[in-house]
Amino acid sequence: MSLIVFHTIADCKAWLSEERAQKEGKSDTGFVPTMGYLHEGHASLIQKARAENDIVVVSIFVNPLQFGPSEDLDRYPRSLKQDLALCETLGVDLVFAPSVYEMYGETPIMTRIHVDQLGEYLCGASRPGHFDGVCTVVAKLFQIFAPTKAYFGKKDAQQWRILRRMVADLSIDVSIIPCPIVRENDGLAKSSRNVYLTAEQRREAPALQQALQQVLRRFQEGERNVDKLRDVAMDRLNAVPGLRLDYLSFVDDETLTKVMTVDEHHTVLCAVAAYFGSTRLIDNQELVGL
Amino acid sequence: MSLIVFHTIADCKAWLSEERAQKEGKSDTGFVPTMGYLHEGHASLIQKARAENDIVVVSIFVNPLQFGPSEDLDRYPRSLKQDLALCETLGVDLVFAPSVYEMYGETPIMTRIHVDQLGEYLCGASRPGHFDGVCTVVAKLFQIFAPTKAYFGKKDAQQWRILRRMVADLSIDVSIIPCPIVRENDGLAKSSRNVYLTAEQRREAPALQQALQQVLRRFQEGERNVDKLRDVAMDRLNAVPGLRLDYLSFVDDETLTKVMTVDEHHTVLCAVAAYFGSTRLIDNQELVGL
Numbered sequence: 001m002s003l004i005v006f007h008t009i010a011d012c013k014a015w016l017s018e019e020r021a022q023k024e025g026k027s028d029t030g031f032v033p034t035m036g037y038l039h040e041g042h043a044s045l046i047q048k049a050r051a052e053n054d055i056v057v058v059s060i061f062v063n064p065l066q067f068g069p070s071e072d073l074d075r076y077p078r079s080l081k082q083d084l085a086l087c088e089t090l091g092v093d094l095v096f097a098p099s100v101y102e103m104y105g106e107t108p109i110m111t112r113i114h115v116d117q118l119g120e121y122l123c124g125a126s127r128p129g130h131f132d133g134v135c136t137v138v139a140k141l142f143q144i145f146a147p148t149k150a151y152f153g154k155k156d157a158q159q160w161r162i163l164r165r166m167v168a169d170l171s172i173d174v175s176i177i178p179c180p181i182v183r184e185n186d187g188l189a190k191s192s193r194n195v196y197l198t199a200e201q202r203r204e205a206p207a208l209q210q211a212l213q214q215v216l217r218r219f220q221e222g223e224r225n226v227d228k229l230r231d232v233a234m235d236r237l238n239a240v241p242g243l244r245l246d247y248l249s250f251v252d253d254e255t256l257t258k259v260m261t262v263d264e265h266h267t268v269l270c271a272v273a274a275y276f277g278s279t280r281l282i283d284n285q286e287l288v289g290l
Numbered sequence: 291m292s293l294i295v296f297h298t299i300a301d302c303k304a305w306l307s308e309e310r311a312q313k314e315g316k317s318d319t320g321f322v323p324t325m326g327y328l329h330e331g332h333a334s335l336i337q338k339a340r341a342e343n344d345i346v347v348v349s350i351f352v353n354p355l356q357f358g359p360s361e362d363l364d365r366y367p368r369s370l371k372q373d374l375a376l377c378e379t380l381g382v383d384l385v386f387a388p389s390v391y392e393m394y395g396e397t398p399i400m401t402r403i404h405v406d407q408l409g410e411y412l413c414g415a416s417r418p419g420h421f422d423g424v425c426t427v428v429a430k431l432f433q434i435f436a437p438t439k440a441y442f443g444k445k446d447a448q449q450w451r452i453l454r455r456m457v458a459d460l461s462i463d464v465s466i467i468p469c470p471i472v473r474e475n476d477g478l479a480k481s482s483r484n485v486y487l488t489a490e491q492r493r494e495a496p497a498l499q500q501a502l503q504q505v506l507r508r509f510q511e512g513e514r515n516v517d518k519l520r521d522v523a524m525d526r527l528n529a530v531p532g533l534r535l536d537y538l539s540f541v542d543d544e545t546l547t548k549v550m551t552v553d554e555h556h557t558v559l560c561a562v563a564a565y566f567g568s569t570r571l572i573d574n575q576e577l578v579g580l
């Protein structure tokens with residue numbers, strides 16, 4: 001079957017309803033919500049969705065709700081034609097590529113979904129309203145597609161944890177599947193925003209993962225004190241002239257609250273965000289106790 | 291078929307899934323969310339749901355999220371046994387009567403749904419957080435039951451309008467059906483909270499509807515100036531010694547923002563809330579232009 005592309009919610013619902021009726025019981029649906037400009041990270045999510053489901057849906061929508069007023073909404077990279085070609089290659093059944101008007105209507109959307117506490121630190125602190133925008137659009141997409149499983153990259157460490165909490169709290173019937181970070185050869189996490197980087201910034205950007213790797217190594221050697229682990233990372237990050245740190249945080253993997261030591265009973269998430277020029281990149285590493 | 295009563299979300303989902311599979315295509319589901327202590331107002335919603343659907347579900351849950359810290363959560367009246375008897379009489383298929391723990395879990399719910407603007411005036415102004423609590427619980431119940439139609443009384447004039455907006459914004463596949471206010475013989479709107487009233491307060495309480503009726507009469511006689519319509523209502527309300535006014539507001543029926551005149555193109559909602567002792571009662575009247 002070749003790729004179907006719809007731009008309206010009504011078309012998606014009608015198609016899915018028919019498809020599910022035809023497939024009777026064999027209609028598990030894998031969903032990969034994206035903002036387009038697809039890279040190998042997205043591809044890995046789509047491949048996993050394809051392997052685990054009968055129907056695979058990808059949405060491509062640069063969601064204005066999750067951008068702050070001074071953020072990069074207007075220049076966020078777009079490449080619908082290439083995105084569709086990739087989706088076709090990967091065996092996607094349906095791509096939903098709506099306009100902002102189709103998603104949020106004539107009188108702009110008034111509803112917001114907020115998840116408390118989990119959004120306080122990390123990207124939530126530097127991007128107020130960002131996760132409300134993510135939760136709102138994802139909840140809406142979940143209503144439209146009623147997926148069995150939804151796939152998210154672990155690069156956005158806070159995002160999938162917040163969404164997992166949202167679907168549990170609201171009894172939304174979907175499994176949130178976090179998937180491994182896909183990286184460039186030099187370790188830089190794949191991101192649509194990497195295209196913003198100048199050649200020099202691109203050379204410097206792998207420092208984020210290098211810092212996290214050095215933290216992981218010291219952790220594996222037995223260091224459990226967060227201040228000392230932080231020093232290890234900062235030594236590496238401070239050596240990058242073009243880098244401006246947003247945050248380097250050690251938080252509990254479940255509650256996303258700050259921790260001072262890594263104990264045996266909890267996994268700690270070490271997360272970093274930094275600017276190269278005006279481009280903000282993020283990366284993270286889980287430190288798994290016993 | 292006799293009434294089924296479940297206390298867990300999982301039981302409800304399993305039963306509904308089987309029931310819908312059996313009924314194939316004839317499984318329209320009518321849902322009446324309540325806080326119990328059912329009266330003839332609830333009964334009218336259930337009867338309408340029964341007439342219009344194949345499956346009828348009633349939830350009975352005193353939702354702590356929609357009570358403020360100084361409100362009547364602890365003393366809110368409960369009567370599960372009588373409620374179940376009424377539901378059985380009315381031909382309800384399933385009653386869902388969960389505990390707070392079943393609904394919101396061990397680590398309290400972190401997710402909130404907020405609808406902007408529509409909640410600014412009327413009860414939203416005097417009960418901060420109330421409608422967030424209503425939206426959150428109703429959205430969750432909608433996920434559990436996936437109803438075709440959900441029934442709400444027009445006494446809560448702001449509630450069904452906010453919920454209608456929420457389901458449109460989030461593409462939740464359910465029709466919100468507002469139903470006429472059911473009243474006592476003397477005009478007092480039926481409410482579970484009427485039981486709080488002393489004999490004297492109960493005698494005075496119909497003043498709310500009488501004030502609204504006088505507004506309606508003057509409106510039908512041609513008065514379009516809101517200040518003058520307000521004076522008519524206040525004359526009646528001021529004559530009640532035990533009544534403390536919370537608000538008397540004239541708002542646009544769609545946007546719920548205050549209006550100064552009633553023009554031909556909009557329906558205006560005249561809404562009132564008042565305390566009798568510590569008991570807060572509400573009522574409202576639509577003023578329909580040409």
